[in-house]
Structure formats: C-alpha cells, structure tokens
Amino acid sequence: MSGTSDHWDRRIGRRVTLRDLHVLLAVVQWGSMAKAATHLSVSQPAISKAVADLERAVGARLLDRSPSGITPTPFGSVLVKRGLAVFDELRQGINELEFLADPTTGEVRIGCPESIAAGLLPAVVERFTRQYPKMVLRVAQAQTVTSEFNELRERTVDLMIGRIARPFTEEGLSAEILFEEPLYIVAGAQSRWAKRRKLTLAELAGERWILTPPNEVLSSPVAAAFHAQGLEPPHATVVSFSFHLRNHLLANTDFISLIPASMLRLFNARQTVLKALPVDTKFEPLPVGIVTRKNQQPSPEAQLFIDCARSMVDTIITTPEFTKSATHKTAG
Amino acid sequence: MSGTSDHWDRRIGRRVTLRDLHVLLAVVQWGSMAKAATHLSVSQPAISKAVADLERAVGARLLDRSPSGITPTPFGSVLVKRGLAVFDELRQGINELEFLADPTTGEVRIGCPESIAAGLLPAVVERFTRQYPKMVLRVAQAQTVTSEFNELRERTVDLMIGRIARPFTEEGLSAEILFEEPLYIVAGAQSRWAKRRKLTLAELAGERWILTPPNEVLSSPVAAAFHAQGLEPPHATVVSFSFHLRNHLLANTDFISLIPASMLRLFNARQTVLKALPVDTKFEPLPVGIVTRKNQQPSPEAQLFIDCARSMVDTIITTPEFTKSATHKTAG
DNA sequence: GCCTGACATAACCGAAACCTTATAGCGTTA
DNA sequence: TAACGCTATAAGGTTTCGGTTATGTCAGGC
Numbered sequence: 001m002s003g004t005s006d007h008w009d010r011r012i013g014r015r016v017t018l019r020d021l022h023v024l025l026a027v028v029q030w031g032s033m034a035k036a037a038t039h040l041s042v043s044q045p046a047i048s049k050a051v052a053d054l055e056r057a058v059g060a061r062l063l064d065r066s067p068s069g070i071t072p073t074p075f076g077s078v079l080v081k082r083g084l085a086v087f088d089e090l091r092q093g094i095n096e097l098e099f100l101a102d103p104t105t106g107e108v109r110i111g112c113p114e115s116i117a118a119g120l121l122p123a124v125v126e127r128f129t130r131q132y133p134k135m136v137l138r139v140a141q142a143q144t145v146t147s148e149f150n151e152l153r154e155r156t157v158d159l160m161i162g163r164i165a166r167p168f169t170e171e172g173l174s175a176e177i178l179f180e181e182p183l184y185i186v187a188g189a190q191s192r193w194a195k196r197r198k199l200t201l202a203e204l205a206g207e208r209w210i211l212t213p214p215n216e217v218l219s220s221p222v223a224a225a226f227h228a229q230g231l232e233p234p235h236a237t238v239v240s241f242s243f244h245l246r247n248h249l250l251a252n253t254d255f256i257s258l259i260p261a262s263m264l265r266l267f268n269a270r271q272t273v274l275k276a277l278p279v280d281t282k283f284e285p286l287p288v289g290i291v292t293r294k295n296q297q298p299s300p301e302a303q304l305f306i307d308c309a310r311s312m313v314d315t316i317i318t319t320p321e322f323t324k325s326a327t328h329k330t331a332g
Numbered sequence: 333m334s335g336t337s338d339h340w341d342r343r344i345g346r347r348v349t350l351r352d353l354h355v356l357l358a359v360v361q362w363g364s365m366a367k368a369a370t371h372l373s374v375s376q377p378a379i380s381k382a383v384a385d386l387e388r389a390v391g392a393r394l395l396d397r398s399p400s401g402i403t404p405t406p407f408g409s410v411l412v413k414r415g416l417a418v419f420d421e422l423r424q425g426i427n428e429l430e431f432l433a434d435p436t437t438g439e440v441r442i443g444c445p446e447s448i449a450a451g452l453l454p455a456v457v458e459r460f461t462r463q464y465p466k467m468v469l470r471v472a473q474a475q476t477v478t479s480e481f482n483e484l485r486e487r488t489v490d491l492m493i494g495r496i497a498r499p500f501t502e503e504g505l506s507a508e509i510l511f512e513e514p515l516y517i518v519a520g521a522q523s524r525w526a527k528r529r530k531l532t533l534a535e536l537a538g539e540r541w542i543l544t545p546p547n548e549v550l551s552s553p554v555a556a557a558f559h560a561q562g563l564e565p566p567h568a569t570v571v572s573f574s575f576h577l578r579n580h581l582l583a584n585t586d587f588i589s590l591i592p593a594s595m596l597r598l599f600n601a602r603q604t605v606l607k608a609l610p611v612d613t614k615f616e617p618l619p620v621g622i623v624t625r626k627n628q629q630p631s632p633e634a635q636l637f638i639d640c641a642r643s644m645v646d647t648i649i650t651t652p653e654f655t656k657s658a659t660h661k662t663a664g
Numbered sequence: 665g666c667c668t669g670a671c672a673t674a675a676c677c678g679a680a681a682c683c684t685t686a687t688a689g690c691g692t693t694a
Numbered sequence: 695t696a697a698c699g700c701t702a703t704a705a706g707g708t709t710t711c712g713g714t715t716a717t718g719t720c721a722g723g724c
Contacts, residue, residue, distance in 0.1 A: 016422065018350055019712080034670060046713055048672060053711095060429050065671060067721045075429050082425030086418050090348065093414030097392050097407050295627050351682085366700060378683060380702060385681095399691045399700055 015057035018090075021083040023050040024062065028080050032069035054079075088155050092299055099300045102134070106301035109138040111148050111157035115243055117141055119262030120288065121161065123316065128308045135301060143241060144213075149173060152291060158302040160291040161309065163260070174294040176306075179313045180285035182261045183221055184276035188250045194275040201229055201281045210246050210257040211236035222258050225281050243267070250274055260286060262316075347389035350422075353415040355382040356394065360412050364401035386411075420487050424631055431632045434466070438633035441470040443480050443489035447575055449473055451594030452620065453493065455648065460640045467633060475573060476545075481505060484623060490634040492623040493641065495592070506626040508638075511645045512617035514593045515553055516608035520582045526607040533561055533613045542578050542589040543568040554590050557613050575599070582606055592618060594648075 026036040027047060037044040055062050062076035072080060099106050112121060117139060125137060140157055142148040149170055152160050161178075168175040185204070187193045193204070211222060211234075223233040238249060247267045249255045251274065267274060290306055292298050298306065358368040359379060369376040387394050394408035404412060431438050444453060449471060457469060472489055474480040481502055483489050500507040517536070519525045525536070543554060543566075555565040570581060579599040581587045583606065599606060622638055624630050630638065 014351075016350075016426075017711090018348075019346075032670070042712085043714060044671075045673080045715085049712085052672080058426055058429055060433060067668095067670060069670075074432055078428045078432060079425055082421055082428070085421045086425075089414055089417045089421060093411055093418075094348075094390055096410045096414070097390055100406055100410060101392060295629050297627050349681090364700070374682085375684060376701075377685085377703080381682085384702080397701060399698095401700070 016054065018086075020050050020054040020057070021079070021086065023047055024054055024076070025080060025083050025087070027051060027063065027070060028072050028076065035069075084155065088296075095299055095301075103300075104132050104134045106132075106134075106299070106304075107136040107138060108159070108299075108301045108305045109140065109157040110305070111140045111142055111151050111160040111162075113143075113148065113162050114141055114241060115260065115263060116162050116288070118243060119260070119266050120316065124305075124309045124312055127312060128305055131308065132304065135304075137305075149291070152293060155293070158292075158298055159306065162288070162291070163286050164289045164291060166287055168289075168291075170291070172294055173291050175289045175291045176310075177287045177289040178309060179288055179316060181288050182285045183258050183283040184261065184264055185256065185279050185281075185283075186250060186259050186264060186274050186276050187256050188252065188254070189273055189275045190251075191254055191256075191275070193256070193277055196278070198278050198280065201225060201279055202231060204256055204277075204279070205231050205234055207234065207256045208237040208254060209234040210238040210240065210249060210255050212241055213239055221283050221286065225283055229281070247274070258283070348386065350418075352382050352386040352389070353411070353418065355379055356386055356408070357412060357415050357419070359383060359395065359402060360404050360408065367401075416487065420628075427631055427633075435632075436464050436466045438464075438466075438631070438636075439468040439470060440491070440631075440633045440637045441472065441489040442637070443472045443474055443483050443492040443494075445475075445480065445494050446473055446573060447592065447595060448494050448620070450575060451592070451598050452648065456637075456641045456644055459644060460637055463640065464636065467636075469637075481623070484625060487625070490624075490630055491638065494620070494623070495618050496621045496623060498619055500621075500623075502623070504626055505623050507621045507623045508642075509619045509621040510641060511620055511648060513620050514617045515590050515615040516593065516596055517588060517611050517613075517615075518582060518591050518596060518606050518608050519588050520584065520586070521605055521607045522583075523586055523588075523607070525588070525609055528610065530610050530612065533557060533611055534563055536588055536609075536611070537563050537566055539566065539588045540569040540586060541566045542570040542572065542581060542587050544573055545571055553615050553618065557615055561613070579606070590615070 023036065023040070026040055027033050030036045030039055033047045033051065034044050037047045040047070051063060058075070058079065060075040061073055062079060063070040064073055095106070110121075121139065125139075129135065129137065138157075140151060142151065148160050148162065151157050153172060163181070164175045164177070166177075193199065193207075205226065209222070226233045238245075238255065240246065243259070243263055246255075246257055246259065247263075250257060256277075264274060264276060290309060292302075292306075297303075355368065355372070358372055359365050362368045362371055365379045365383065366376050369379045372379070383395060390407070390411065392407040393405055394411060395402040396405055427438070442453075453471065457471075461467065461469065470489075472483060474483065480492050480494065484492050485504060495513070496507045496509070498509075525531065525539075537558065541554070558565045570577070570587065572578065575591070575595055578587075578589055578591065579595075582589060588609075596606060596608060622641060624634075624638075629635075
C-alpha cells in the first residue's frame with residue numbers, strides 16, 4: 001500500500017475533498033446547480049466553483065451543462081456512485097462508533113411491504129425492542145417490492161424484509177430466506193364455499209378473486225396453480241395490495257383470495273371471520289426473507305436485528321397455520 | 333436520505349476530513365505519530381493536531397498514547413477500518429474514471445502462490461495482455477496462502493488466484509472455483525518406481541517425500557489419502573513450496589511428491605523427466621479459483637481479468653493431464 | 665430580436681486549515 | 695537521576711478554502 005499511496009494520495013487525496021463530492025451529489029440529486037445552491041443554502045457560484053474544482057481534480061468533465069440544468073456524464077455518474085459509497089462508509093463508521101460507545105443505542109431502518117409490517121414484523125419488533133430498549137426502529141412501508149429495492153439500493157433503509165422471489169436475482173442485493181410461509185385460499189366464514197369439506201381448484205375458477213397486481217411475488221402462485229391444472233388463471237375482480245381491504249371484502253362478500261399464513265392468523269384471531277378452503281391443490285410456500293445490500297456488510301444494529309429476526313423463525317413456523325400447511329385443512 | 337443528510341452532514345461531514353483520516357491511517361500504520369510524521373514529511377505536532385482534531389470531531393478517543401508509541405483504541409480500529417474503505421472507494425472511483433476514459437488502460441494487481449504463477453497464470457496473462465495490450469498486470473507472489481489473504485484484505489491486491497480450501501470460510505472474502513485440478517503422485521523418470529505398471533499407496537509409505545508445510549492446501553490430500561487406507565502419513569524428508577526445488581529433486585533423486593496437473597505439464601513438457609505414478613488411489617482434485625473481497629465489487633479491470641480467466645477454463649481442462657485424471661494412467 | 669433561466673468568471677474577503685519552531689510533560693531506561 | 699523518546703501545547707505565519715456580490719455568456723421561448 002505504501003508504495004503507491006504516497007504518490008496517489010498527493011495527486012488525488014489532496015485535491016478531491018469531501019465537500020466537493022457532497023456538492024456534486026447534491027447537484028446531481030436536484031438536477032441543477034441553482035437548485036442545489038438553494039438547498040445547501042449557499043450562492044450559485046459557490047456550487048459552480050466546487051464542481052469546477054472537482055472536475056479539475058479528477059481531470060474529467062462530470063456534468064453536461066444545459067440551459068435547463070445539468071445531467072451527469074458517465075464520469076459524473078461513476079463519481080456519484082462512488083461518492084455515495086464514500087459517504088455511506090463514513091456514516092457507517094461514525095454510526096459504528098456510537099454503537100461502540102453504547103451498544104444498546106442505535107437505529108435500524110427497515111423497509112417492508114404491508115403484509116410483513118402487519119404480520120411478521122410486529123413479533124420481531126416486539127422482541128427486538130424489549131431486548132434493546134434504546135434502539136430506534138424506522139419502518140418504511142412501500143407499495144411495491146420494486147420501489148422497496150430501490151430504497152435499499154439508495155441506502156435509505158438498512159435492510160428489507162419481505163416475500164422474495166426465487167431465484168433471487170436483484171442486482172447488487174442479496175437475500176437470506178428466513179422461512180417458507182404456506183399460502184391459503186381463503187373465503188369469508190359466511191361464504192358458501194366455507195361449508196364444503198373438500199373442493200377443487202376448478203370449482204373456484206369462475207369465482208370473484210382478489211389478487212395482487214401481476215409481476216408481484218404474491219400473484220404468481222395463483223396463476224401457476226391454475227396453469228398446472230390446465231385452467232385459465234381466474235379473472236381478478238379486485239386488484240390490490242391492501243390486506244385490510246381484502247380482509248373486509250372476504251369477510252363480508254363472496255370474494256376469494258390467496259393469503260399467506262401470517263395474514264390469516266392475524267385477521268382471523270378468533271377464527272370466525274375467514275376460512276381457509278380445503279382445496280386439493282398444492283401451493284408452493286412463499287419464501288420470506290431479509291434482503292440486504294451485497295458488497296456491504298450491514299451496520300452492527302442491523303445485524304442485531306437480523307439475528308433477532310432469525311432467532312424468531314422457530315417460534316413462528318410452529319404456529320398452527322404453518323404446520324398445517326401440508327394437509328390443507330381448514331384453519332378456522 | 334435528504335432527511336437526515338442535512339443534519340448529519342453538517343455535524344460530521346464538515347468536521348471529519350479526508351486528511352485527518354489519512355493521518356490517522358498513517359499513524360496506526362507506522363505505530364507512532366513521530367514515525368508517521370517523518371513518513372508524511374511533516375512535523376510531529378501537525379500529526380498530533382490532526383489526530384486531536386479527528387478525535388474531537390467524532391467525540392471519541394481513537395489512540396492510546398504511550399511512551400513507546402500509540403495503539404488504536406477500539407474506536408480507532410473501527411475508524412481505521414472505515415477509513416481504509418473510504419480511501420479505497422475513492423481510489424476505485426478515480427480508477428474507474430481512468431478506465432472509462434480509456435477502457436484499454438488500467439492495472440490489475442494479482443496475488444498468487446508460485447504454483448499458479450508458474451502454471452496457470454502465464455496462460456491467462458498471455459491472453460489477457462494480448463486482448464488488452466495497455467493494461468498493466470502486477471503479480472505479487474506470496475509464500476503462504478495466509479499472507480496472501482491478508483494482502484487481499486488490506487487491498488494490496490485486487491484478487492487472488494490459487495488453490496482454495498473447500499469449504500471456503502475466509503472471513504470477508506469470497507471465492508469462485510474456476511476448475512478442479514487433478515493431483516498426481518510423481519517420481520523422476522529414472523526412479524525405480526517409474527517402471528512399475530501398477531502400485532499401491534502402501535508401497536510408497538516408506539519413501540522419501542517432498543511435501544508442502546502442514547496447514548497448506550496442498551499438504552492435506554496426501555495425509556488424507558494415507559489416512560483413508562489406514563496408513564500413517566509419510567514422513568516428509570523435504571518440506572518446501574518451491575516447485576523448482578521439487579522438480580529438481582524429483583528429476584535427479586528418488587524423491588516422491590504430489591503435484592498438480594498444471595505443474596506436471598509445465599515441468600514435464602517433453603515427458604522425459606517426471607513420471608506420474610500409476611497409484612491405485614483416488615485423490616480429490618484440488619479446486620483452483622479466484623478469491624476476491626466480499627462486500628465489494630472488483631474494479632472493472634479486475635473484472636475483465638476474471639472474465640478472461642474464466643473463459644480460459646475450457647481450454648485448460650481439456651489438456652491431457654486434466655482429462656486423464658480419473659484413470660490415473662501415467663502421464664509420461 | 666429581446667428577455668429569461670442557468671451556468672461561468674472575476675474580484676475580493678474572512679476564517680480556518682495547515683504548517684512551522686519552540687517548549688513542556690512524562691514514562692522508560694541506562 | 696539524567697537522558698531519551700514520544701506526545702501535547704503554544705505562538706505565529708501562509709495558504710487556501712469557502713463564501714460573497716457583480717457581471718458575463720449562452721441557448722431557447724415569446
């Protein structure tokens with residue numbers, strides 16, 4: 001290291017400053033120097049100069065200037081990427097220092113879809129906060145898994161917890177499967193299907209279904225199951241992510257839906273509202289897992305949280321809804 | 333990001349400077365402020381002040397001062413670790429810029445043991461340099477795999493290529509197996525064993541063996557093979573990494589050794605010097621692979637090199653020494 | 665052709681950053 | 695106990711950094 005470091009350090013380390021990098025990030029983020037200037041509460045020339053300095057330092061044009069603002073050149077994009085990493089590394093560093101000073105303090109930023117936030121997460125959060133009372137948990141909910149992943153990539157959240165597709169092929173992210181969650185075809189307890197002791201998927205083909213939007217993890221099992229029996233996937237009468245909406249519709253009308261075990265347990269605590277239908281079809285259980293950034297180890301607090309979540313898997317998968325998954329008996 | 337960034341940036345980003353970080357790294361590296369001062373060509377108080385500034389900025393004692401120098405506190409160690417990452421990120425950034433400016437230029441720093449440097453590497457290097465003539469390859473040889481891994485961890489090299497133990501459990505590193513290399517028990521062509529058409533491992537137990545030091549990847553297969561037959565591992569008369577030494581001893585005396593296929597091919601081009609003995613024992617082939625830092629993607633040049641190495645696997649494993657591995661015929 | 669929005673340049677200024685030399689404190693060691 | 699090695703502090707000087715206001719340049723919309 002020492003061999004090249006001296007030379008390199010003098011050429012770059014002294015010229016590239018954190019401030020310049022930060023200005024670059026702001027400019028790219030806001031799309032124009034003027035906007036960045038107002039957001040950083042400095043004058044526009046200051047920004048202009050900082051960017052110019054940086055460009056001189058690295059010897060490459062970083063931004064394309066136009067009358068309507070700026071767009072980063074490929075060079076700029078690269079430096080933005082690295083700049084984000086640099087600042088994140090720093091942030092993680094001082095974060096780690098604070099954690100070292102008081103290992104019970106810290107902050108974990110979690111991203112998750114509604115289904116997890118309502119089902120699994122509370123259990124984990126409860127244990128975690130009891131174990132580390134001074135720890136702060138920030139939970140960001142997201143409508144779609146895609147935007148969730150972007151938040152993870154942009155380092156707005158430390159980890160994501162949710163149902164993950166398999167194989168998991170998101171660029172730059174890595175997933176750890178916590179457990180497999182059974183899926184149930186569910187109708188309201190008052191539904192005419194609820195009384196049946198046995199029924200086939202084909203019988204349900206014409207029903208009114210509540211599904212999630214296509215391309216989402218939860219929507220494919222239904223289509224796959226129907227397809228496996230040579231049936232057309234059912235027509236979705238309602239398409240929504242909201243489990244509350246679903247639950248309400250199921251409980252009060254004749255809708256049918258596919259919901260994960262944890263949701264069934266949550267909404268059906270007294271087991272009088274919903275009923276898992278004894279359909280003769282096998283659904284691939286849905287993997288639930290934790291997604292983190294590849295190429296970067298999580299903060300110590302995040303690691304604690306992950307460990308906590310992992311340690312809860314056993315208690316989760318021994319609940320009735322999980323163990324009964326293979327037999328597809330009614331859960332009501 | 334913007335939510336916390338403003339606040340955070342003002343508190344830390346403005347106080348922690350790259351220079352201070354760099355000073356900290358140097359001080360820790362050299363073990364004392366005075367030494368760091370001379371190495372950085374500044375006066376000692378400058379160093380002292382920089383460290384004090386940094387400590388004030390992060391609000392934690394980073395170094396334990398003693399009359400004989402300094403040792404980093406846990407806080408210091410953490411910040412050193414992050415500091416290294418920060419500088420590496422920066423270096424990678426400008427490196428990427430240069431690569432972007434001229435994708436044929438660049439530098440790949442490779443670490444590997446002698447066996448690879450002599451056997452596999454030349455082939456890869458030849459293709460790689462032909463493909464990217466302006467690329468600079470730095471090859472650092474290491475005696476032991478352990479020190480090799482340290483170089484990788486310290487970011488002195490971009491990647492390591494060598495025989496890797498399986499399972500691969502090095503903390504913070506990840507390995508990709510390129511191919512499996514057969515192992516041969518070899519003696520000199522003049523050896524009395526060379527004339528035999530068939531022989532057992534037990535017959536060789538009393539011979540004079542050349543082995544690598546214990547705990548190294550290459551030494552265990554021999555011990556394992558003997559152990560599998562209920563035999564005591566042979567006594568190593570010569571213990572060395574040097575393949576040249578080995579080859580010389582094998583060719584001129586009655587030594588016996590275990591060498592990988594690529595070495596056999598290299599030293600036995602005309603097939604008159606060494607002879608692979610037709611022993612009735614199966615050796616687990618040794619995986620050869622590329623080790624990189626986990627949690628960090630390699631530089632674009634390094635990626636090119638890895639791709640190149642990967643693409644050469646096919647041509648390598650179709651050479652006679654490789655394909656014959658299962659039958660254990662003589663290779664001479 | 666004339667505004668307008670957006671960035672670049674110039675001139676200038678204060679604060680801080682960074683360096684130096686000199687000196688003091690303080691364990692270790694001869 | 696004196697010398698030595700290492701670090702901290704003080705005092706003082708340059709440099710440069712980060713910022714301002716004022717002004718220039720340039721492309722496009724009306």
